Amino acid sequence: MGALVEEFPVILGAFWLTIRLTLASAAAALVLGTVLAAMRVSPFGVLRGVATVYVNTLRNTPLTLVIVFCGLGLGLVLDVSFSESLSVNYLWLSIIGLSAYTAAFVCEAIRSGINTVPVGQAEAARALGLTFTQNLRFIVLPQAFRAIIAPLGSLLIALTKNTTVAAAIGVAEASLTMKSLFERHQDSVVAIFFGFALAFLVLTLPTGLFFGWLSRRLKVVR
Amino acid sequence: MTEAVGSTSLVRLENVNKHFGTLHVLKDIDLDIARGEVVVAIGPSGAGKSTLCRVINRLETIDSGTITFDGKSLAVEGRALAQLRSEVGMVFQSFNLFAHKTILENVTLGPIRVRKIPRDQAEKRGMELLERVGIASQAQKYPAQLSGGQQQRVAIARALAMDPKMILFDEPTSALDPEMVQEVLDVMIALARDGMTMLVVTHEMGFARRAANRVVFMADGAVVEQNTPDEFFTNPGTDRARDFLSKILTH
Numbered sequence: 001m002g003a004l005v006e007e008f009p010v011i012l013g014a015f016w017l018t019i020r021l022t023l024a025s026a027a028a029a030l031v032l033g034t035v036l037a038a039m040r041v042s043p044f045g046v047l048r049g050v051a052t053v054y055v056n057t058l059r060n061t062p063l064t065l066v067i068v069f070c071g072l073g074l075g076l077v078l079d080v081s082f083s084e085s086l087s088v089n090y091l092w093l094s095i096i097g098l099s100a101y102t103a104a105f106v107c108e109a110i111r112s113g114i115n116t117v118p119v120g121q122a123e124a125a126r127a128l129g130l131t132f133t134q135n136l137r138f139i140v141l142p143q144a145f146r147a148i149i150a151p152l153g154s155l156l157i158a159l160t161k162n163t164t165v166a167a168a169i170g171v172a173e174a175s176l177t178m179k180s181l182f183e184r185h186q187d188s189v190v191a192i193f194f195g196f197a198l199a200f201l202v203l204t205l206p207t208g209l210f211f212g213w214l215s216r217r218l219k220v221v222r
Numbered sequence: 223m224t225e226a227v228g229s230t231s232l233v234r235l236e237n238v239n240k241h242f243g244t245l246h247v248l249k250d251i252d253l254d255i256a257r258g259e260v261v262v263a264i265g266p267s268g269a270g271k272s273t274l275c276r277v278i279n280r281l282e283t284i285d286s287g288t289i290t291f292d293g294k295s296l297a298v299e300g301r302a303l304a305q306l307r308s309e310v311g312m313v314f315q316s317f318n319l320f321a322h323k324t325i326l327e328n329v330t331l332g333p334i335r336v337r338k339i340p341r342d343q344a345e346k347r348g349m350e351l352l353e354r355v356g357i358a359s360q361a362q363k364y365p366a367q368l369s370g371g372q373q374q375r376v377a378i379a380r381a382l383a384m385d386p387k388m389i390l391f392d393e394p395t396s397a398l399d400p401e402m403v404q405e406v407l408d409v410m411i412a413l414a415r416d417g418m419t420m421l422v423v424t425h426e427m428g429f430a431r432r433a434a435n436r437v438v439f440m441a442d443g444a445v446v447e448q449n450t451p452d453e454f455f456t457n458p459g460t461d462r463a464r465d466f467l468s469k470i471l472t473h
Contacts, residue, residue: 043299120318124377127279128332128384129308131301138335143322220321221366 003188004195007181014177015199021095021163021173022203026156028099033106038136040111051107058104063097063165070097071169087172094166102159109151113144118222146218153211157204174199232257232388232419233278238287240273247273249443251287255388255421260414262430262451263423265440266466271423272315274440275392278421279310292387308336311381311389315397317373319365325352325376326361329383337384344383351379355409371402375409388419395426427470431455439463 004011039051058066070093074080082092117140125139145152164175178196182189233255240248247270255261263271276282277289280296280303289296291310297303319328329348333339339347352358355375357368365373374394381389391410395403407429414420414433424430430437430451437454439446439462447459455471458464 118318120314120316121320123281124312124314124318124320126304127281127307127310127312128380129304129306129336130332131304134335138331139320146322221364222321 003181003185004191007185010177010181011174011195011199014172014174015203017091017171018160018163018173019203021091021098021166021171022156022160024095025098025102025163026159028095029102029106029155029159032099032103033110034141036103036107037110037114038141040107041114041136043132055104055107058101059108061101063101063162064168066101067094067097067165067168070094070100075169087170090169090171091166094163094169094171098159098162098166102155102162105155105158106152109148109155110141110144112151113146113148114140116147117143143220146215146220149211149215149218153208153215156211157207160204160207161200230257231255232259232292233421234288234290235274235278236288236290238277238289239285240270240277240282241285247443248277248284251445253438253445255419257387258417258419259435260418260420260422260433261436261438262434263421263438263440264425264427264430264466265446268442269440270443271440272392275312275390275421275423278388278390279307279312281312304336308332308384309387311384311386313374313377313381313389313391313394315393317365317370317377317397319373319376319380321365324362324364325357325368328365328376329380332380332384348379348383351382352376354382355379356405369402370398371405374398374402374406378406378409378413382413388421389413391420391422391424393423393425395424425470427455439466441466 036051036054039047040055042048071090074096075089075093080093081089083089121139121143122135125135130138163173166173167176167179170176174196178192181192185192231254233253235251235253238248238251239246249270251270251274253274263274265271273282277284278291291306294306297306319325320331323331326345326348329351330341330344333344333347334341349358349361352361355378357372357376357379360368360372365376368376378389378394394410395406398406403426407426410420410422410429411433422429422434434451436448437451438448439454439458439460441462446462447454449459454463455467458467
């Protein structure tokens with residue numbers, strides 16, 4: 001226990017980084033996932049094809065590989081740089097990897113949400129003269145999102161835990177910090193481990209509860 | 223009112239054919255609908271009545287033939303098609319009100335997003351239309367909170383809000399409980415009296431007799447005969463029509 005108290009500021013900082021990684025990646029993944037879903041249901045074959053290839057590639061590649069590709073491939077080989085500071089740069093690269101990966105899952109969740117919207121809704125919108133984009137924006141997607149709030153919550157929980165993979169390219173989020181604390185406090189490994197596990201629960205449990213509540217509240221009554 | 227019908231045609235279908243897979247659902251359809259005319263399409267299920275309705279605003283594509291609306295050939299896609307659809311109202315069997323929008327929002331969405339009418343103006347007009355169909359007091363509710371008959375009247379108001387040149391009714395009362403049919407028919411009869419051009423697919427023979435200028439009888443994807451309601455119901459010209467009428471009018 002002593003180690004946990006002593007290192008509390010370090011642990012807090014690490015989890016703050018985990019939270020920032022999660023929120024930034026979630027926001028980007030939501031935007032990218034929505035665009036991909038719109039492409040997958042669009043009347044243009046090329047857009048559908050591009051989105052399908054993207055989703056199948058990213059969804060079937062291990063996240064560690066995606067993150068390492070972002071760190072080494074984008075960062076070192078292609079020299080993509082967001083900041084002078086190496087640690088900030090790797091933070092951004094890991095956000096790119098996490099959101100690119102999660103977007104594939106968001107896209108598929110939205111697509112299943114679109115399938116819950118009765119065909120008649122889109123037909124009525126078309127009959128009014130709404131264009132394809134207006135139809136998605138005002139009629140189909142709002143109803144699709146309300147149908148998939150709970151699964152999106154699960155994706156957010158998965159993303160929260162997936163941020164630990166950013167450790168692979170040296171981002172000092174919770175899991176990497178835990179590892180370095182193990183080395184510094186070899187007598188309190190178990191306490192540190194349970195401390196970190198508990199802290200993850202504190203992040204993820206309320207997320208699940210909140211999204212469950214939100215999904216009941218926003219449900220579309222038919 | 224029959225005499226008030228204009229002579230210029232608003233919709234003209236020529237030689238229209240449509241298949242669903244191997245099923246030939248529309249066979250060489252030729253049909254003219256004049257401005258202000260109320261045409262009722264009847265016939266056994268599977269006759270192609272609903273498809274006829276849906277090809278006019280291109281919710282279904284056709285395989286061959288031509289459809290002209292208001293003098294222009296039907297656009298194939300894009301903005302021109304959206305433009306055409308905004309001029310043709312449609313009322314569905316299953317209402318299809320937007321489930322996540324209030325009644326008033328259902329009626330104002332098209333005017334605001336398609337016609338680009340300012341919100342306050344669209345809402346004022348929307349309330350007038352809801353008043354006209356007797357639903358004004360429910361404006362802030364959601365579709366699921368209304369009865370079927372009320373929902374269908376809202377759907378008619380939604381179509382009217384676009385100031386359409388014509389309204390297509392695809393079995394508007396078939397999904398309703400019997401006691402709610404009349405309230406919807408009353409609204410439709412009033413519309414017909416006001417001179418709206420209408421194509422109505424229905425099994426309501428009472429409506430056909432009271433409001434239609436012409437009855438089009440379809441069977442197996444073809445127009446078998448067409449006539450004034452009086453003539454059609456009292457003196458059908460084909461065996462197919464006689465057979466159909468004997469089945470629905472005896473009980």
